[in-house]
Amino acid sequence: MIRCEDWRACEAARVRPLLDAEGARWLARxxxxxxxxxxxxxxxxxxxxxxxxxxxxxxxxxxxxxxFLVHEGVVQTAMFVAESADxxxxxxxxxxxxxxxxxxxxxxxxxxxxxxxxxxxxxxxGFVTExxxxxxxxxxxxxxxxxxxxxxxxxxxERLPALAARAYRGSTELRPFVFDDTDAAWRSYCRQLLTTxxxxxxxxxxxxxxxGRLPSHLAAAIVTTRLSPMTAHIAQVVVAPASRQRGLGRTxxxxxxxxxxxxxxADVTLLVAETNAAANELYARLGFVERAxxxxxxxx
Numbered sequence: 001m002i003r004c005e006d007w008r009a010c011e012a013a014r015v016r017p018l019l020d021a022e023g024a025r026w027l028a029r030x031x032x033x034x035x036x037x038x039x040x041x042x043x044x045x046x047x048x049x050x051x052x053x054x055x056x057x058x059x060x061x062x063x064x065x066x067x068f069l070v071h072e073g074v075v076q077t078a079m080f081v082a083e084s085a086d087x088x089x090x091x092x093x094x095x096x097x098x099x100x101x102x103x104x105x106x107x108x109x110x111x112x113x114x115x116x117x118x119x120x121x122x123x124x125x126g127f128v129t130e131x132x133x134x135x136x137x138x139x140x141x142x143x144x145x146x147x148x149x150x151x152x153x154x155x156x157x158e159r160l161p162a163l164a165a166r167a168y169r170g171s172t173e174l175r176p177f178v179f180d181d182t183d184a185a186w187r188s189y190c191r192q193l194l195t196t197x198x199x200x201x202x203x204x205x206x207x208x209x210x211x212g213r214l215p216s217h218l219a220a221a222i223v224t225t226r227l228s229p230m231t232a233h234i235a236q237v238v239v240a241p242a243s244r245q246r247g248l249g250r251t252x253x254x255x256x257x258x259x260x261x262x263x264x265x266a267d268v269t270l271l272v273a274e275t276n277a278a279a280n281e282l283y284a285r286l287g288f289v290e291r292a293x294x295x296x297x298x299x300x
Contacts (some may be wrong), residue, residue, distance in 0.1 A: 002087055004094045005175060007065060008045055015045065018054075018065055022081055029292055030112065030134060031231035031267055037197040041067070041078075055087045064115070066091045068100070072188065074300075075101050077109040085117035092121055106300030108174035111231045112292055119295055126299040130174035131274040135288035139232075139261030146251045149218075152207035152283040156221060157194050159209075160184040160238075163218040167238045173273045176296040177209050191222060199235045200225030206232055206259035208252055212240065221241040222252040224260065227269065232260035234270040250282055257286075 005017060012029065019041060019066045026032045036043065037250045044050035052067030064082035068075055077095065082088035095101060109122060112134065119129050192201050206224035213215075220243055223236040234256055239248050260268050269293060272279045 001058050001148070002055050002063060002090055003055050003056055004090050007054045007067065010046050012042065012046060014044065014062070015054075018062065018081070022079060026112065027228065031136070031269065031291075032200070032233075033170060033228035033230055038123055039264055043244070051098060051100055053091055055082065055090050063087045064091055065181045065234050066095060067233075068095055068098075068190065068298070070100050070187075071091060072105050072179070073104055074106045075104045075252075077107070077111060080109065080111045080113050080115055081244040082113075082115040082118070086122065088115045088118050091123050091262065092125065096125065104300075105193065106179065106295075108176065108179060110294060112294045114276060119297075122295075122297045122299075125299070127299040128174060129295060129297045132176070132271045132294040133280070133290050134269060134271055134292040134294060135266050135283055136291040137286065137288045138256070140254065140257035140267055141257040141261060145253065148210045148257070149208050149209070149255055152204045152209060152221075152223075155207050156218065157190065159218045160194075160221055160223070160236075161190045162216075163221060163240055164236070164238050166240050173276060174296050174298060179298070184230075193235055200227040200233045203263060205234060205261075205263055206256050206265075208255055210216075210243070210252075211249060220248040220252060222256055224256050224268075226263070226265070230266045232256070232263065232265040232268045234268060237270075248278075250279070252284070253286060256299075 001056045023034050023038060026034050037109045050067055050069060054062045055064040057063045064087035066077060066080045082091060123129055162268055167182055169181060178185050193199060203224045203226045208222050209218050210220040212219040222238040223232045225235045237249055237252055272283060
């Protein structure tokens with residue numbers, strides 16, 4: 001028999017090992033040090049500001065846990081750990097029955113998880129899902145030559161949202177971090193990407209841009225972050241529709257592979273939707289291999 005409890009009522013000594021174990025798993029499996037991004041989790045939980053649940057078995061052992069937050073009207077599941085399908089079901093249903101879910105009405109799950117049957121369970125509850133492949137390869141010692149590519153500039157932060165909006169508008173991919181296809185949503189996403197550590201710390205020395213024909217436009221850009229001292233992550237590569245079919249995406253990725261090595265990293269990682277056939281083919285040609293996978297699930 002498994003029961004579900006509000007994790008905000010747990011003692012810190014019981015929760016801290018859960019966070020430590022999951023953080024160690026991310027580092028070992030993904031090369032991703034989540035310590036900076038997850039540092040606020042325990043203080044927020046203890047203060048009652050970060051809702052979540054623990055699944056406790058009949059021996060009073062925690063068999064699974066999850067936590068979530070409400071951001072811009074969307075309940076976002078930050079972490080999800082479950083040993084069995086029954087545990088996963090219990091945690092999902094508890095989250096959906098929470099007051100936060102009742103008031104928000106929209107839900108997003110994006111997590112690297114091995115929780116059994118999670119994809120099936122959320123689809124049965126009205127979510128649409130997409131698998132994201134987490135790819136990795138070692139850095140390169142050869143720099144891609146292109147006169148069009150220039151180093152990242154501070155002003156590119158203001159131009160990136162418009163480029164992303166043009167590139168993704170009308171896309172059928174299930175995007176994990178932009179729920180509404182609006183200019184405001186793209187500005188919020190890009191701001192978080194460049195200024196927070198949710199997807200690693202922004203690494204400007206391994207980020208690049210290609211100018212468009214208009215001074216206010218970018219033709220393409222690549223944003224790189226550092227997940228750990230040895231791992232760089234291509235957090236976003238985006239090419240304007242009018243600039244596609246020119247090999248810009250490949251050239252930008254090749255430039256990052258070299259720049260990441262110069263920054264002291266050994267590996268470069270990225271996430272790509274499994275349904276994005278063209279991108280998956282490109283990354284396979286560049287030598288990227290699958291290291292893990294993430295589930296993206298949305299409802300509302």
